[in-house]
Amino acid sequence: MLKHWIVIYNGMIKTPCPLCNKEMNEHNKSQIEKCLWKFVREAKNPVAYASINPIKCPECEKQMLDHTVSEANECVNQFIADAYFLFNSK
Numbered sequence: 001m002l003k004h005w006i007v008i009y010n011g012m013i014k015t016p017c018p019l020c021n022k023e024m025n026e027h028n029k030s031q032i033e034k035c036l037w038k039f040v041r042e043a044k045n046p047v048a049y050a051s052i053n054p055i056k057c058p059e060c061e062k063q064m065l066d067h068t069v070s071e072a073n074e075c076v077n078q079f080i081a082d083a084y085f086l087f088n089s090k
């Protein structure tokens with residue numbers, strides 16, 4: 001019965017959290033929201049943040065700076081979807 005509810009995570013996040021370096025599944029809800037929020041902010045403005053804290057994309061493992069705007073948007077959306085899926089499947 002219970003097995004039915006266990007969801008095997010099969011998304012695209014390949015790296016630990018780019019913001020705090022913890023595995024994504026070690027975050028609690030407020031941590032995940034904090035990291036997502038930071039990631040969105042930095043991914044949409046990589047030039048401003050890269051010199052302080054360059055982040056590697058958790059979806060395609062490129063530097064955020066190496067993304068075009070549309071690639072960055074795609075990775076951000078995918079990361080948010082994957083992170084919420086991961087969290088909600090716990």
Ligand SMILES: [Zn+2]
Nearest residue numbers: 017019020035
């Ligand atoms: Zn994190």
Ligand SMILES: [Zn+2]
Nearest residue numbers: 057059060075
């Ligand atoms: Zn990416």
